[in-house]
Amino acid sequence: MLFKKYLFFLFYFLSTIVLYPQENPHFKMDSLANKSFDDLKKAFYNYKDIGQIEAAKKTAYYTLKKAKKENNTVAIANSYIRLCRIFSKTPKLALKYIDSSIEVSTKNKYTKLLAEGHFYKARCYYSRLDFEKSLKYYIKAKEYYDRVDNKEMYYAIQNNIGLIKQNVNAHEEALKIFKECYLYDLSLGYDSIRKVDHLATISSLSLAYVELNKSDSATLMNRKGYKLASTVKDYNPYKPLFFTNFEGLNQYAQGNYIESRDSLLKSIPFLRESKANANLCYAYFRLGKISNHFSEKEKSIFYYKKVDSIFLESKFVLPEPREIYESLINYYKEKDDIRKQLYYTERLLNVDSVLTRDYKKLVHTLNKEYDTPELKRQKEKLIVILNKKDKGITFLIFIIVFISITSILVIKFFHSKRKRNEKKFNQIIDNLKQKNKEKVVKIDDNSKKKNSLNINEDIINSILERLSDFEKNEGFLEPKLSLAKLAKYIETNNKYLSKIINTHKSKTYNTYINDLRINYAIDRLQKDHVFRKYTIKAIAADIGYTNTESFTMAFQKKTGITVSFFIKKINSQHK
Structure with missing residues (x-):
């Protein structure tokens, strides 16, 4: 169904929802002087949560200035993270601040802050629709959070990875992740913060079910979301009528146009007031399509003009x-x-x-x-x-x-x-x-390279011979093949093996293994028509990769093209 192809854009805008309450013109900001760093942190999040964004911004800048004056590197890194969050709608500036935080945390080996920094860097790239980089930094953040055993952030990252998978049409994998996050939310119980996190998960699940044509499950999630959102009294971007809007989209996808129109019309005043322009745009668009279905041409044109007005006013x-x-x-x-x-x-x-x-x-x-x-x-x-x-x-x-x-x-x-x-x-x-010819050229050059290693020539020859056997026997296809494991396999130490690979193969150990695997995959894909029918995930597992992302990134880095494009071209040659 055409509708489902574009549900991506609701996933994208859903993941970047930031609905602050309107700023109070009579609000007076507390004095920041003489506050401790802990007090400044509390002040920042209090201002942010009640929608006083200018006050939150001033607090973050003041904290940064104070931290630099006192050379408090933890506070400096934290201040940059807060500024990144304040400027989330300006990705270029947000990236500048988060890179500064990561730089400070890297120098001082602050694992927890590095985890947080990479998390927000991933979100910056997500907001720019650069899913490849976003996924890269989410995976890095997950590695850092694993070191500090932070399950809450692990599942926050999982939820965002689920959104990325949804955006690239891996709907079943996304749904599996959202279900894991949903069960984790339930295991924690509810307070006001947990409720908001849980509402975010329910929203993701609702739209995921629509993608997979599971209308009843989507409706169930929308009802749960509506009921739970009604109980949140504090700041909450996921108001009940958001789920009324989602149910309107769900009913439209099933062809239930009267029910869809009823839900969409109920949600429009709220969407307009909340300035949720992406959702409002889709609501008007669906209402126009429904009016057209019922041959109400003038009404359809009225709604379409509303969409155009949103595009003009919002500049997206x-x-x-x-x-x-x-x-x-x-x-x-x-x-x-x-x-x-x-x-x-x-x-x-x-x-x-x-x-x-x-x-x-x-x-x-x-x-x-x-x-x-x-x-x-x-x-x-x-x-x-x-x-x-x-x-x-x-x-x-x-x-x-x-x-x-x-x-x-x-x-x-x-x-x-x-x-x-x-x-x-x-x-x-x-x-x-030209593979065989290239091998001859490399062998001719070996004698010149041996003199620069300060390793006995017999040992070098022995290691090179064993590496040659390792390549012929396709030992590189073994999953989780570390430098230490390979060194043990060819009866040498890590240092010698690393030096010899760097010098004689002109690459790092990781690049050496990746190149062997990618070359093997290219050769086999060209010759083996059955192998070409494998899914990309199955191909990755077959040649030693433990996850699909590492394989696809390594393939594109080496060849300059995607795996799917290469397979498509090979298949067209063999027709």
Whole structure:
């Protein structure tokens, strides 16, 4: 169902929800002078939780200044983390502060602060839709939290990793993670903070169930969420009507349009007041689609214009509601209103340019009735008609030339990108054919390298021979193969083995093992049609990786292309 393809964007905005209460204009900030660092910490979180963001920001800056003056490195690292959280809606600035915190914590070996720093760095990249880097830093944060045995943060990270998996369509894996987080929440009992954390988990579960067409389970979660949210009296971004909104989306996905409309209309005043613009945008969009289903064209156009107003006022766009412009263009085309046609054509071109810039890794999933060249041709025709009426032929020629040049440049860019990927693939295949020749070149150079190691030449030869046997016997396919384990296997010590790999293989131990595994995978994928039918997870496990992410990152780092693209190209060659 088309709806489910775009539920990603609700997952994305759900994971970045920050609904602060409105600031009180009569609020007076306490004096920060003479407060201890503990008191400043309490003041910061008190101000943040009651929505006094300016006061929280001033407290964080004051704490940082005081910490630097007193050379209190723990307080310095903490202050940078607080500033990162304050500027969460400005990812570039947030990253600057969190990198400063990580730098201080690394120098001073503050494990707990390093865990927290990497956690918020992962969130910064998530807000920029850079899921690869976000996952990388969540995994680092998890490693640090494991050292300090912090289960609460472990599950917080798990929940965010679940959101990433949901965004890349690994829905079953995401659901499994959300269920683990849900059970962990239940095991802790409820206080006001735990309730908010639990509501976040319920929200994730609700949307995950919709993705997997489990409508009854989604409804159950929405009811639980609504009931629990109604009991939270303190600060809570997950108000009851959020779950009414989610249920409206769930009912829409099942084709229950009357029930969906009822829930969405109930949630709209709350969404408007809360400035939850992404949710509000989808609510209006669904209401427009429902009105269209019931042949209520004027009402449908009314809701679509609401979506456009949100895009203009909030200065963000979302992929699926893009189609409102196609409906608006066709509506005014039927009414022979050329100026409105041109206006919404220009709005659509503007939206497409923003989508291409902000969602370039996901924009290919859009189903467009009009592709960009066709849309530009339509715009040109409309401009011609208007300019004939206004006799502005010179301006028209300028616009046509400008759009033509822009179109050519865009087409050329994507053509070049495709050719680069093709070139990288062909290089991989050529490298396989030249493998034996490359081995000869490496052997010829060994004698020059032996003199620089300060290790007996007989020992070097012995280790190199055993490494050669290790490679021939495909020992690198063993999971969790550490340097110490390999050293023991070839009867030497870690130091000698590391030095010899660095010198004779011209790479670190980890790169050496990764390269052997990736080369093996490339060779086998080319020759073995059954192996090509494996899932990426199964391929990773078969060649010694304990998780899919490590394999895919290593493959792309070595080859410059993704595993799925490589398999697709190999399959096309063997048809």
